[in-house]
Amino acid sequence: MRAAFASLLIAVLVVVLGAGAVFYAGVYDVAATTPHWPVARTILEMARQRSIKAHAAGIAVPPGLDDPSKVLIGLDHYAAHCAVCHGAPGVPKGDIGRGLYPPPPDLTKAASLYSLAELFWILKHGIKMTGMPAWSDHGDEELWATVAFLEKLPGLSEQDYARLLVASMAHGGHHHPGGGDHDPAPPTPSSLLPARPGR
Numbered sequence: 001m002r003a004a005f006a007s008l009l010i011a012v013l014v015v016v017l018g019a020g021a022v023f024y025a026g027v028y029d030v031a032a033t034t035p036h037w038p039v040a041r042t043i044l045e046m047a048r049q050r051s052i053k054a055h056a057a058g059i060a061v062p063p064g065l066d067d068p069s070k071v072l073i074g075l076d077h078y079a080a081h082c083a084v085c086h087g088a089p090g091v092p093k094g095d096i097g098r099g100l101y102p103p104p105p106d107l108t109k110a111a112s113l114y115s116l117a118e119l120f121w122i123l124k125h126g127i128k129m130t131g132m133p134a135w136s137d138h139g140d141e142e143l144w145a146t147v148a149f150l151e152k153l154p155g156l157s158e159q160d161y162a163r164l165l166v167a168s169m170a171h172g173g174h175h176h177p178g179g180g181d182h183d184p185a186p187p188t189p190s191s192l193l194p195a196r197p198g199r
């Protein structure tokens, strides 16, 4: 029993030292042009999903996220800060987004994989060791508005997105809480926002 334990310990040590030597020797390729090994990708994806779920568990979703004027504020924020990496309906990813590894996912699909609280947590804290920045300095109100927009995003066609963008510009665009831009937003026809099935 003791001998078995000792050999197990030695085996683990050999693996750890071996891995350390491989990394120290510079064999591991950190290039963004070289994808992860499938096993590394599986582990990282599992860690990301479990971590986001655990960390977002205590977050309460504020009421009123369906308010069309909130969705417009979120769209404005998305167009200014997110589309460059993630793209948008009818808007391809920009240079920065195209060169990143791991690649920024298409949020018209990926956003519906997360709950609203999880989306908020991702936006506020970002994702370590990827190009996904933390947006905590943008304030919770603006981040919740962006979550409200992400909730609608999977149902938006190119035309919907373009129309909403024009409506957001007509509202003065770029709303930042505390930025002196406090005109009450004119009412938005909710018909601009297609109902989102599910969740």
Ligand code: HEC
Residues within 6 Å of the ligand: 048, 077, 078, 081, 082, 083, 084, 085, 086, 096, 097, 100, 101, 102, 103, 104, 105, 107, 110, 111, 119, 122, 123, 127, 130, 131, 132, 133, 135, 146
């Ligand atoms: C500089 C590029 C960049 C910008 C700007 C950026 N992101 Fe990301 N984002 C990424 C990358 C890269 C990932 C993938 C992270 C990963 O693979 O774990 C990501 C992941 C995400 C995810 C999780 C998706 C998933 O499938 O796990 C969400 C949600 C998200 N971003 C939303 C946003 C929003 C909203 C904004 C704007 C406020 C934004 N991102 C701005 C690069 C960016």
